Amino acid sequence: xxxxxxxxxxxxxxxxxxxxxxxxxxxxxxxxxxxxxxxxxxxxxxxxxxxxxxxxxxxxxxxxxxxxxxxxxxxxxxxxxxxxxxxxxxxxxxxxxxxxx
Amino acid sequence: xxxxxxxxxxxxxxxxxxxxxxxxxxxxxxxxxxxxxxxxxxxxxxxxxxxxxxxxxxxxxxxxxxxxxxxxxxxxxxxxxxxxxxxxxxxxxxxxxxxxxxxxxxxxxxxxxxxxxxxxxxxxxxxxxxxxxxxxxxxxxxxxxxxxxxxxxxxxxxxxxxxxxxxxxxxxxxxxxxxxxxxxxxxxxxxxxxxxxxxxxxxxxxxxxxxxxxxxxxxxxxxxxxxxxxxxxxxxxxxxxxxxxxxxxxxxxxxxxxxxxxxxxxxxxxxxxxxxxxxxxxxxxxxxxxxxxxxxxxxxxxxxxxxxxxxxxxxxxxxxxxxxxxxxxxxxxxxxxxxxxxxxxxxxxxxxxxxx
Numbered sequence: 001x002x003x004x005x006x007x008x009x010x011x012x013x014x015x016x017x018x019x020x021x022x023x024x025x026x027x028x029x030x031x032x033x034x035x036x037x038x039x040x041x042x043x044x045x046x047x048x049x050x051x052x053x054x055x056x057x058x059x060x061x062x063x064x065x066x067x068x069x070x071x072x073x074x075x076x077x078x079x080x081x082x083x084x085x086x087x088x089x090x091x092x093x094x095x096x097x098x099x100x101x
Numbered sequence: 102x103x104x105x106x107x108x109x110x111x112x113x114x115x116x117x118x119x120x121x122x123x124x125x126x127x128x129x130x131x132x133x134x135x136x137x138x139x140x141x142x143x144x145x146x147x148x149x150x151x152x153x154x155x156x157x158x159x160x161x162x163x164x165x166x167x168x169x170x171x172x173x174x175x176x177x178x179x180x181x182x183x184x185x186x187x188x189x190x191x192x193x194x195x196x197x198x199x200x201x202x203x204x205x206x207x208x209x210x211x212x213x214x215x216x217x218x219x220x221x222x223x224x225x226x227x228x229x230x231x232x233x234x235x236x237x238x239x240x241x242x243x244x245x246x247x248x249x250x251x252x253x254x255x256x257x258x259x260x261x262x263x264x265x266x267x268x269x270x271x272x273x274x275x276x277x278x279x280x281x282x283x284x285x286x287x288x289x290x291x292x293x294x295x296x297x298x299x300x301x302x303x304x305x306x307x308x309x310x311x312x313x314x315x316x317x318x319x320x321x322x323x324x325x326x327x328x329x330x331x332x333x334x335x336x337x338x339x340x341x342x343x344x345x346x347x348x349x350x351x352x353x354x355x356x357x358x359x360x361x362x363x364x365x366x367x368x369x370x371x372x373x374x375x376x377x378x379x380x381x382x383x384x385x386x387x388x389x390x391x392x393x394x395x396x397x398x399x400x401x402x403x404x405x406x407x408x409x410x411x412x413x414x415x416x417x418x419x420x421x422x423x424x425x426x427x428x429x430x431x432x433x434x435x436x437x438x439x440x441x442x443x444x445x446x447x448x449x450x451x452x453x454x455x456x457x
Binding site for chain 2: 013014049050053054055057058059061063065066095096098
């Protein structure tokens with residue numbers, strides 16, 4: 001990762017959609033002005049559509065049991081998909097603790 | 102195909118007496134919808150699998166489950182302008198033999214989708230989505246879902262669907278327009294016992310050899326139609342209870358159908374605490390219990406709406422799976438039963454077919 005890239009960490013259960021890669025690097029310049037988690041996921045929708053649709057539904061809402069972190073902060077505690085991202089940020093997609101028995 | 106709350110299992114048999122079970126595929130995914138499409142050169146297996154985390158998806162296999170394909174971008178998606186998002190596929194239903202590439206999907210939130218490429222991609226049937234009743238449909242206990250699609254075996258324009266808890270709707274123009282089709286079916290949760298819509302229909306089955314005759318398991322009440330769903334009458338003589346979920350028509354013999362009654366809405370367990378299938382052979386005029394070979398010890402498990410099915414063989418095989426994870430089968434139309442699989446997760450869906 002460089003200072004002009006956002007590093008997206010992909011959980012093991014979704015790596016079949018990234019060719020097995022645990023990390024997808026995205027150039028911040030590809031996200032337009034004022035890049036956000038939402039524009040990052042929009043970009044992923046174009047590049048890795050099956051990864052993105054597992055994270056968001058067809059209305060581009062984050063799935064209920066999926067958490068997205070910018071650094072160590074859950075975007076649900078920030079501005080959801082409006083949360084800004086910048087070059088050098090690490091964005092992690094992590095399944096919530098749920099599932100039942 | 103055995104869809105469970107935690108994945109798909111496949112059971113194979115040469116003689117329908119001894120079964121080899123493999124799986125799970127899609128572990129931890131709830132498999133509410135399975136289908137074996139035998140109209141194709143190589144049979145296609147279809148699966149609706151929902152991940153608690155990663156949402157619903159539809160997969161298909163043309164090598165009997167050795168490998169699975171997932172359509173890029175997803176096979177089933179609501180158009181953005183609907184504002185809706187898929188919760189799950191409840192039903193994947195191949196159409197009649199004269200439309201070998203058409204597969205219907207019934208989904209939650211309640212909507213019908215149609216595929217013209219064997220289930221790889223689907224599009225919303227807008228005629229039903231735009232129905233003026235839709236804003237007033239109320240969800241049943243399982244959500245507002247279109248769980249049953251009954252295509253006509255020879256007339257592609259005629260389809261019947263069931264929605265919980267909106268009732269039965271039918272089209273006679275291939276899905277462009279839909280009519281509520283609940284005349285005679287009682288709604289137990291409405292002040293008006295016979296509203297135009299709002300019934301909680303659990304399952305509808307049709308015998309392909311007599312397509313105007315249909316059997317219906319309601320949320321309380323078992324019904325028959327002999328006019329393609331236009332009107333319904335009760336057929337409960339011989340049934341120990343009128344509550345239940347599945348209803349299966351015999352694949353060849355008109356007038357024969359199978360049900361799995363439960364005591365009541367407020368007591369969803371088998372009557373007399375015994376696993377017992379009920380069969381009619383006279384179009385619903387009478388029903389008789391079938392339990393030879395089924396466990397004799399007390400049983401409290403239920404059979405969900407898509408967890409009973411028949412194969413297409415002579416004599417027909419009949420199968421059911423319980424929420425306790427047991428699957429039973431009969432190779433002689435229900436006369437005698439044996440175990441297909443045990444100790445699986447809750448059985449949600451079941452389909453059987455002869456494949457090469």
